[in-house]
Amino acid sequence: MTMPKDGNDGRSMPQSGDGPPVVLATHGLTKRFGATLAVDNLDLTVRRGDVFGFLGPNGAGKTTTIRMIVGLIYPTSGYAEVLDHQVPRDKLHALRHIGGFVEVPAFYGNMSARRNLRLMGSLNGHIEEKDVDEVLDTVGLRERADSKVGDYSHGMKQRLGIANALINKPELVILDEPTSGLDPQGMKDVRELVRALGQSGTTVFLSSHLLHEVEQVCNRAVIINKGRVVVEGPVSELHPAHSSVKLLTSDQEKARATVAALVGAQQVTDDEEYLIVEAGDGTVREMVKQLVAQGIGVDAVIPAREQGLEDYFLGLTQSADVDADRDEAAAKGGVR
Amino acid sequence: MKLLRKEFTKLVSQRRSYVGWGGLLAVPLLMTLAMYLNRNSPHHDNGPGGLITLATHNGLLMPVAAIMILSGFLLPLLASMVGSYQLAGEAETGTLKTWLMHSISRGGVLVSKWGVAVIYVVIGLALVAAGALAAGALAFGLHAHLLTGQTVSTAQGLWLSLLSYLYVLVGVICVLSLALALATFTNSSLTAAIAALVIFIVMNILGAFSYFDFLKPYLFTSHTDAWQNLFSRPIVWHPIITGLIAFAIYIAGLLTVAWYQFRRKDILV
Numbered sequence: 001m002t003m004p005k006d007g008n009d010g011r012s013m014p015q016s017g018d019g020p021p022v023v024l025a026t027h028g029l030t031k032r033f034g035a036t037l038a039v040d041n042l043d044l045t046v047r048r049g050d051v052f053g054f055l056g057p058n059g060a061g062k063t064t065t066i067r068m069i070v071g072l073i074y075p076t077s078g079y080a081e082v083l084d085h086q087v088p089r090d091k092l093h094a095l096r097h098i099g100g101f102v103e104v105p106a107f108y109g110n111m112s113a114r115r116n117l118r119l120m121g122s123l124n125g126h127i128e129e130k131d132v133d134e135v136l137d138t139v140g141l142r143e144r145a146d147s148k149v150g151d152y153s154h155g156m157k158q159r160l161g162i163a164n165a166l167i168n169k170p171e172l173v174i175l176d177e178p179t180s181g182l183d184p185q186g187m188k189d190v191r192e193l194v195r196a197l198g199q200s201g202t203t204v205f206l207s208s209h210l211l212h213e214v215e216q217v218c219n220r221a222v223i224i225n226k227g228r229v230v231v232e233g234p235v236s237e238l239h240p241a242h243s244s245v246k247l248l249t250s251d252q253e254k255a256r257a258t259v260a261a262l263v264g265a266q267q268v269t270d271d272e273e274y275l276i277v278e279a280g281d282g283t284v285r286e287m288v289k290q291l292v293a294q295g296i297g298v299d300a301v302i303p304a305r306e307q308g309l310e311d312y313f314l315g316l317t318q319s320a321d322v323d324a325d326r327d328e329a330a331a332k333g334g335v336r
Numbered sequence: 337m338k339l340l341r342k343e344f345t346k347l348v349s350q351r352r353s354y355v356g357w358g359g360l361l362a363v364p365l366l367m368t369l370a371m372y373l374n375r376n377s378p379h380h381d382n383g384p385g386g387l388i389t390l391a392t393h394n395g396l397l398m399p400v401a402a403i404m405i406l407s408g409f410l411l412p413l414l415a416s417m418v419g420s421y422q423l424a425g426e427a428e429t430g431t432l433k434t435w436l437m438h439s440i441s442r443g444g445v446l447v448s449k450w451g452v453a454v455i456y457v458v459i460g461l462a463l464v465a466a467g468a469l470a471a472g473a474l475a476f477g478l479h480a481h482l483l484t485g486q487t488v489s490t491a492q493g494l495w496l497s498l499l500s501y502l503y504v505l506v507g508v509i510c511v512l513s514l515a516l517a518l519a520t521f522t523n524s525s526l527t528a529a530i531a532a533l534v535i536f537i538v539m540n541i542l543g544a545f546s547y548f549d550f551l552k553p554y555l556f557t558s559h560t561d562a563w564q565n566l567f568s569r570p571i572v573w574h575p576i577i578t579g580l581i582a583f584a585i586y587i588a589g590l591l592t593v594a595w596y597q598f599r600r601k602d603i604l605v
Contacts, residue, residue: 070437073602095439102437106430110349119342123438164434 020048023097023172023203024069028078031064031227038064040227041078046205046220048171051198053214053221053235054207061227062207066102066176069205071095082172096124100174100205105161109150113141113160116149121167135163139193155186162193173197174205179213191217245284246274250297258290274302339440339448340455343422347452352421356414360460363410364402364468372475391472394479396493398472399465400500400567406464407504407560411457412511412536418456419515420528422449423598427523427605436603446516446598450591453512461501496566503563503576506583510556511536513590520597523605553578556586 024046031039039061046052056062067073069080071091080087085094107116114132121127136142139159144152149160158178165173175194179187194217197204208214214221215235222232231238249255252275259277260268267278279287284301291298347353371392388404391397423446426432436445472478478490488496515532522528539557542548552558559579565572 067433067603072433072436073604074600092439092441095437098437100437102433104430106434108346108349108431109429110351111346115349119345120434120438122338123342123435123440125439 020050022046022081023048023050023083024052024205025081026065026069026078027081029065029068029075029080030077031061031068031073032076038227039068039075042224042227042229044222044229044232046172046203048203049198049201050220051194051204051206051218053218054205054224055209055211055214055221056207056224057209060209060225062209062224063103063176064227065224066100066174066205066207070098070100070102070174072102096168097171098174099165099168099170099172100176101161101165102174102176105157105164107149107157107160107164110148112146113149113152113163114145116160117164117167120164124168124170127167131167131169135166138166139163140189154181155183158182158186158190162190166197170202172203172205174207176207177209178206179208179210187213244276244278244303246271246300246302247277247287247298248274248300248302249291250299254294255291255296258294258296259287262287262290339444340451343448343452344455347418347456352417353456356417356456357460357463359410360406360414361463361467363406364398364464365471367402367405368398368468368471368475375476392476395469395472395474395476396478396490396497398476399468399497402464402468403461403501403504404564407507411460411504411508413533414460415453415457415508415512416515416529416532416536417525418453419450419512420519420525420532422453422519423516423525424519424522424528425525427603428525430605433603433605442599442601443595446520446591446595450513450516450594453516454509457505457508457512461505465497465501500563500566503566503579504560506580506587507556507560510583510586510590513587513594517590517594517597520594520601553582556582559583 022045024044026042026044029039029042029044030037042061042065044054054062054065064073068075069082069087071087071094074088079089080094082094082097085091085097087094107113108119111119113136117132117135118127121131132145133142136145139162141156141159141163144156149157152160158181162175162178165175178194179190182190191213194204194206198217198219206214206218218235220233221235221238223230223238247255247259252273256268256275259275263277263279263283269276277287288298288301371388375392388401391401423432426435436442511532514535515528518531519525519528522531536557539555543552543555543558559575559582562575562579565575
């Protein structure tokens with residue numbers, strides 16, 4: 001796979017505070033469908049070079065937000081801003097800088113992939129045949145480029161969606177659940193592609209309900225639920241630092257006293273014959289050293305449960321799930 | 337212009353386009369064949385009389401005879417189909433959202449879709465005319481027109497045929513605009529096409545009852561046959577002009593509705 005070159009050099013971008021320029025921001029973005037608030041006063045900031053994870057359970061308002069950013073639906077209040085262009089007011093300028101897809105990428109089934117890319121690509125400016133070849137290579141579809149898209153598998157359409165997102169070398173690539181419905185190899189390919197895009201300097205806005213996916217490819221993320229931001233920040237900070245180990249020694253009681261002296265008594269609990277020690281990074285080494293120094297034989301130190309984003313996310317959103325389901329049903333009823 | 341060209345690319349890549357065009361071309365050919373095989377029958381039962389009967393003596397009148405038959409149902413049907421498919425059909429397949437995610441205005445999209453539907457009908461009418469003229473010339477030869485006792489030259493006859501086609505085209509654009517306007521309210525092209533056709537037929541039925549005579553001037557369907565006045569001598573222009581004005585008002589009104597509805601429509605599919 002080859003990566004598209006970064007074609008963003010030398011363009012002016014608005015500055016907002018410290019750090020790289022802001023490529024995408026939403027300001028009080030709100031969408032109401034009938035009685036349901038699908039997106040509620042959403043403020044996001046995505047900076048240049050970010051691979052930004054947009055996380056939330058199904059029905060959280062992710063797709064509605066993306067549709068507002070690309071001007072497919074009109075906000076009830078608030079607006080999005082892409083570079084210095086407001087959406088919806090200055091939609092046509094903003095859309096020049098955006099590539100991507102919403103939900104399942106859709107193409108003209110009776111045309112080849114190549115023709116689809118030519119047709120779509122030339123809507124946003126001039127493209128050449130080598131641009132088409134380049135994106136087809138990027139997503140590994142070059143060999144099937146002249147087959148009708150109607151004959152494509154789901155995974156191929158998904159990849160064509162990414163190719164189409166890149167065809168105009170946009171500054172902002174928006175991908176709505178790009179790995180949904182893909183097999184493991186396909187997921188891996190797409191994630192590598194997204195990571196590589198980020199490394200090449202393209203700003204990526206990736207919506208997903210898969211937390212490990214965001215952990216793997218994103219540097220920043222926001223978690224939304226019921227149309228509201230639950231938490232926002234660098235992925236490394238979203239990730240809690242604490243982890244725990246299971247400890248098995250020749251003398252558990254003596255070991256408990258030793259470990260408690262090191263990390264505090266409340267950090268040590270029991271699990272069957274094991275001791276569970278809540279220990280931050282670096283503490284484990286010190287703990288083992290002290291145990292051995294006191295003549296306690298260490299039989300096993302097992303990393304127990306690393307509390308990942310997954311659990312964190314579930315904890316944040318679970319209580320709201322019942323409500324979210326009800327709201328989703330109401331939204332569907334309200335839209336029709 | 338660029339958008340219109342792209343819409344045309346999409347149009348010609350669809351199989352359904354050719355089905356419609358094929359049907360339009362088949363009618364004058366089959367009609368001529370039937371009339372040719374039946375030419376020596378003493379009853380001359382060639383359906384509606386007048387121009388159609390005249391066509392059996394003169395191939396030059398065949399395009400006009402063909403349009404007479406087609407303007408009642410097949411043309412409005414295809415116009416509804418192509419008018420509704422441009423928007424609602426693309427909403428169905430999801431390509432409308434892919435299309436609209438580009439730096440193109442909603443107004444431009446709407447106008448280009450309307451424009452390509454018009455082009456579709458124009459091509460269809462051209463096929464009818466060419467097919468009818470070729471078949472008519474082959475079967476009955478081309479002679480000077482014979483109109484209610486008067487003879488007009490071949491050139492003038494062709495000119496009158498062209499004018500009647502243009503009139504029919506404007507009438508069909510009414511149906512097409514209706515279908516396009518309805519397509520902005522639904523995401524199902526079939527719903528929009530059927531709704532447009534139902535409205536067309538209901539208008540026709542209303543126009544057929546004298547009780548509803550007071551409505552007649554306001555129904556565009558009352559004006560669809562006014563082009564036949566081109567073939568009377570002297571030409572009665574008044575109903576033709578009235579018809580064109582009615583069509584223009586309908587088209588402008590329907591496009592305004594379509595624009596108003598599509599301009600800020602939430603694309604949810």
